[in-house]
Amino acid sequence: MKKLPKDTSKIISYIMNKMNNNPDLIIKKLNFNSNQIAIIFNENMVSSKTINDFILEPLTENNINKKIDNILEYLKTYIPTTKMIEINNYEDLITYLLNGYTIILIDNYSVCLGIETKNILDSGISPAENEKTLKGPKDAFTENYQTNIGLIRKRLKYENLKLFNKSIGTIGKSMVGVMYIEEITNKKLVNKIINKIDKIKIEAVFDVNQIIEIISENEKNVIPNFLTTERPDYAAMQLLEGKIVIILENTPFVAIVPAFITDFFHTPEDMYNRPINASINRLIRFIAFILTILTPALYIALTTYNHETIPEDLIINLSIQRNGVPFSTIIEAILMILTFEILKETDLRTSSKIGSSLSIVGSLILGNAAVAAGIVSPIMVIIIAITAISGLIVSHNDFINGIRWWRIMFLIGASLAGVIGIVIVSLIFITNLVSIKSFGYSFSYPFSPFNKKKMGNNIIISFYNRYFKHTSTSERKNI
Amino acid sequence: MKKLLLLLISLTLCGCWNYKELNYLSIVSGIALEKSNDEYILGIQIINTQEKNNNFITLKTKGKTVHEALNNISLISSKKVYIGHNKLFIIDEKIAKEGIEQIIDFLMREPESHKQFQVLIAKNKTLNILENIPAKDILLLLEVASKQKGNITKVTYDELLSNIHKVGIEPVIPVIELNDTNKITLIGMSVFKGDKLLGYLNYNESLGFNLIRNNVKKDVISFKCDSNNYGSFEIVTLNTSFSIKIVNDNPFVNIDTIGSLYLSEINCDLDISKNSERKKLMGIINQQMKEIIKNTIETVKNEYNTDIFGFGYYLYQNNYQYWKNNHSNWNNLFKNIAYKINVDLNISKKGSILEPAKEG
Numbered sequence: 001m002k003k004l005p006k007d008t009s010k011i012i013s014y015i016m017n018k019m020n021n022n023p024d025l026i027i028k029k030l031n032f033n034s035n036q037i038a039i040i041f042n043e044n045m046v047s048s049k050t051i052n053d054f055i056l057e058p059l060t061e062n063n064i065n066k067k068i069d070n071i072l073e074y075l076k077t078y079i080p081t082t083k084m085i086e087i088n089n090y091e092d093l094i095t096y097l098l099n100g101y102t103i104i105l106i107d108n109y110s111v112c113l114g115i116e117t118k119n120i121l122d123s124g125i126s127p128a129e130n131e132k133t134l135k136g137p138k139d140a141f142t143e144n145y146q147t148n149i150g151l152i153r154k155r156l157k158y159e160n161l162k163l164f165n166k167s168i169g170t171i172g173k174s175m176v177g178v179m180y181i182e183e184i185t186n187k188k189l190v191n192k193i194i195n196k197i198d199k200i201k202i203e204a205v206f207d208v209n210q211i212i213e214i215i216s217e218n219e220k221n222v223i224p225n226f227l228t229t230e231r232p233d234y235a236a237m238q239l240l241e242g243k244i245v246i247i248l249e250n251t252p253f254v255a256i257v258p259a260f261i262t263d264f265f266h267t268p269e270d271m272y273n274r275p276i277n278a279s280i281n282r283l284i285r286f287i288a289f290i291l292t293i294l295t296p297a298l299y300i301a302l303t304t305y306n307h308e309t310i311p312e313d314l315i316i317n318l319s320i321q322r323n324g325v326p327f328s329t330i331i332e333a334i335l336m337i338l339t340f341e342i343l344k345e346t347d348l349r350t351s352s353k354i355g356s357s358l359s360i361v362g363s364l365i366l367g368n369a370a371v372a373a374g375i376v377s378p379i380m381v382i383i384i385a386i387t388a389i390s391g392l393i394v395s396h397n398d399f400i401n402g403i404r405w406w407r408i409m410f411l412i413g414a415s416l417a418g419v420i421g422i423v424i425v426s427l428i429f430i431t432n433l434v435s436i437k438s439f440g441y442s443f444s445y446p447f448s449p450f451n452k453k454k455m456g457n458n459i460i461i462s463f464y465n466r467y468f469k470h471t472s473t474s475e476r477k478n479i
Numbered sequence: 480m481k482k483l484l485l486l487l488i489s490l491t492l493c494g495c496w497n498y499k500e501l502n503y504l505s506i507v508s509g510i511a512l513e514k515s516n517d518e519y520i521l522g523i524q525i526i527n528t529q530e531k532n533n534n535f536i537t538l539k540t541k542g543k544t545v546h547e548a549l550n551n552i553s554l555i556s557s558k559k560v561y562i563g564h565n566k567l568f569i570i571d572e573k574i575a576k577e578g579i580e581q582i583i584d585f586l587m588r589e590p591e592s593h594k595q596f597q598v599l600i601a602k603n604k605t606l607n608i609l610e611n612i613p614a615k616d617i618l619l620l621l622e623v624a625s626k627q628k629g630n631i632t633k634v635t636y637d638e639l640l641s642n643i644h645k646v647g648i649e650p651v652i653p654v655i656e657l658n659d660t661n662k663i664t665l666i667g668m669s670v671f672k673g674d675k676l677l678g679y680l681n682y683n684e685s686l687g688f689n690l691i692r693n694n695v696k697k698d699v700i701s702f703k704c705d706s707n708n709y710g711s712f713e714i715v716t717l718n719t720s721f722s723i724k725i726v727n728d729n730p731f732v733n734i735d736t737i738g739s740l741y742l743s744e745i746n747c748d749l750d751i752s753k754n755s756e757r758k759k760l761m762g763i764i765n766q767q768m769k770e771i772i773k774n775t776i777e778t779v780k781n782e783y784n785t786d787i788f789g790f791g792y793y794l795y796q797n798n799y800q801y802w803k804n805n806h807s808n809w810n811n812l813f814k815n816i817a818y819k820i821n822v823d824l825n826i827s828k829k830g831s832i833l834e835p836a837k838e839g
Binding site: 303304305307308312315316318319320322323324325328329418424 | 591
């Protein structure tokens with residue numbers, strides 16, 4: 001425990017050094033009753049109203065005429081607060097500072113005062129709407145930049161959680177923050193991203209996706225190479241993995257880079273559920289991914305080209321169902337996929353009050369009436385339903401849309417050449433996946449380049465891996 | 480553009496360009512073949528997909544060759560005949576006697592057809608079988624019979640094909656019969672030499688054949704336990720193997736049957752709790768099994784003189800030198816082949832009821 005020196009400027013320079021000149025650290029120097037006083041607090045964690053009313057006001061009162069002998073005792077007596085702590089070493093000082101305390105340093109005293117001025121960051125924070133979980137914290141990021149940083153900081157009260165601030169947009173002038181944990185995150189990656197953000201020339205940005213699209217160099221691919229989330233717990237979890245969180249003012253979404261393909265199948269809830277159950281959930285998500293991409297294509301390939309692969313009883317059944325349907329199977333499939341996509345898009349755009357009537361009409365058309373009218377076969381409704389349900393198991397919308405694109409590619413391949421067409425398209429698909437780079441990292445890691453150990457952690461979670469393997473943060477430098 | 484052209488070429492040259500919608504296909508579930516006046520009469524059983532209950536239609540056409548007959552179905556059915564799911568092929572006795580090489584040739588060349596379907600020989604009314612019985616039922620009957628009975632063995636098309644072309648082994652095919660009340664019965668095995676049908680094995684001979692070929696897994700066999708009464712036993716495990724030695728430049732076959740059984744029925748006055756009585760009983764059973772095998776070999780040797788057991792194939796595999804010198808003379812050697820049969824069956828379970836159920 002390093003004791004505090006009596007010289008205030010020494011303490012200030014130590015803190016500045018330790019916190020790497022964090023821009024959200026505010027140091028205010030005052031002259032009170034011919035004594036040098038410094039007030040230090042973390043801007044994002046404190047309520048400035050409290051500091052103004054209850055710290056600055058008593059300190060700037062001019063009606064104290066007599067000379068005060070023991071200024072420490074005076075402050076302890078006259079600052080109106082419920083919680084005041086005497087601090088005499090650096091470690092406590094930094095801990096309290098990061099917890100939203102305001103520190104008063106007084107010259108010539110080897111103790112300083114910590115006064116609780118924590119801002120209530122949770123006010124106005126609503127539950128996450130897009131990434132729903134059963135377990136775990138319910139709060140979500142808001143449009144307030146300070147609140148968003150505070151939401152992460154209150155989860156990781158750690159001095160090496162760094163923040164880089166910049167305002168971008170010649171007209172909009174929105175704040176962009178790059179957060180990372182220094183010793184875990186690859187320094188080169190941080191510099192690269194900061195450089196790229198520095199170079200952005202744009203009038204205004206309104207969502208973090210806009211920034212990422214500019215800096216991610218991924219415009220040719222439909223699959224995104226970054227994650228966005230509205231959950232602060234997930235962002236904090238990703239920071240611990242050595243990733244970088246990009247926060248933009250006025251949007252409740254933050255971006256996480258770099259992203260790997262397995263990340264799209266993970267949810268923060270995986271860490272809160274029992275390991276074996278979470279592993280099964282992940283496997284189900286992988287299976288659903290394959291189902292949603294391949295089901296319509298496989299159905300078309302098997303029923304129009306490769307009849308011999310279908311068991312006899314099933315082929316008879318399918319043949320009976322196809323009986324009397326006027327369109328060929330591929331037209332039928334495209335018709336149904338189109339209907340579903342229109343329904344999905346309309347549902348997104350309409351208010352929830354109209355939504356219910358929409359879903360009734362949609363389910364009637366998709367489900368019953370189309371079959372009864374003899375336009376599509378019942379099995380096709382099942383195929384499209386499986387595809388649609390499986391397609392929504394991932395919560396990242398960009399990824400869902402990327403999957404949709406490839407699903408149609410597979411469909412075209414299957415309708416041209418059956419199973420061979422599927423094989424050709426899957427070769428193209430895999431080539432595309434392994435060629436995507438996410439900020440210099442291979443997107444398909446840990447499948448390619450293959451890493452057996454990491455692969456296990458990405459799909460199957462073991463109790464040991466989750467809780468004991470990476471207890472020391474310095475060992476985590478692994479992405 | 481060049482890439483697109485290359486892709487299109489690779490797609491069209493791969494040979495699988497056979498786009499067919501399911502509702503324009505007739506799915507064939509069984510094929511039967513008869514011959515009259517130099518023309519084949521082909522019967523195909525197709526599943527009726529117009530109605531929901533799986534009933535079937537049997538179409539009949541004629542042609543000089545099998546493929547011609549199959550193609551002539553286009554004249555009576557609007558849908559394309561699809562034989563990729565065919566599971567059954569019934570050959571008429573008359574064709575089999577003339578030789579089946581000609582008719583199986585087409586199915587071998589046809590890329591659409593798989594080679595795992597079951598082959599049956601019908602003694603008469605071949606097309607009537609397909610007209611009256613769903614192929615699925617016939618297959619199920621064959622499946623169950625080959626598992627539960629010792630005298631029936633399934634023969635698939637590719638086994639038949641390889642047995643025709645292998646040296647030192649001749650094919651057999653199970654036989655089906657339609658009786659007057661339109662019910663089917665499986666009656667045993669038929670004996671071939673090359674691709675020609677020679678005749679049929681009776682119940683016990685079929686059993687003997689399957690015993691030698693180690694095809695019997697389960698069966699109930701009756702035996703005479705005293706002068707008037709019968710008992711029966713059920714096979715628990717049964718394993719037969721044969722080996723051939725060359726004695727004085729002649730092959731000598733050693734057939735060993737070992738296994739266990741349990742007594743399922745005894746109607747004689749025997750006390751099987753006594754060791755000596757049991758021993759006597761086992762003597763009777765082993766002797767009977769020996770007789771069955773012996774009679775089979777004798778019949779096949781003397782009546783048909785065709786090596787359906789694969790003795791020649793055994794020599795071909797294990798004593799090639801001998802086979803090379805003697806294969807041209809194999810018919811003669813087989814006719815006079817010497818053999819020894821050892822049957823060693825034991826009671827594994829005799830049940831807790833020791834005495835026969837009777838009054839007194």
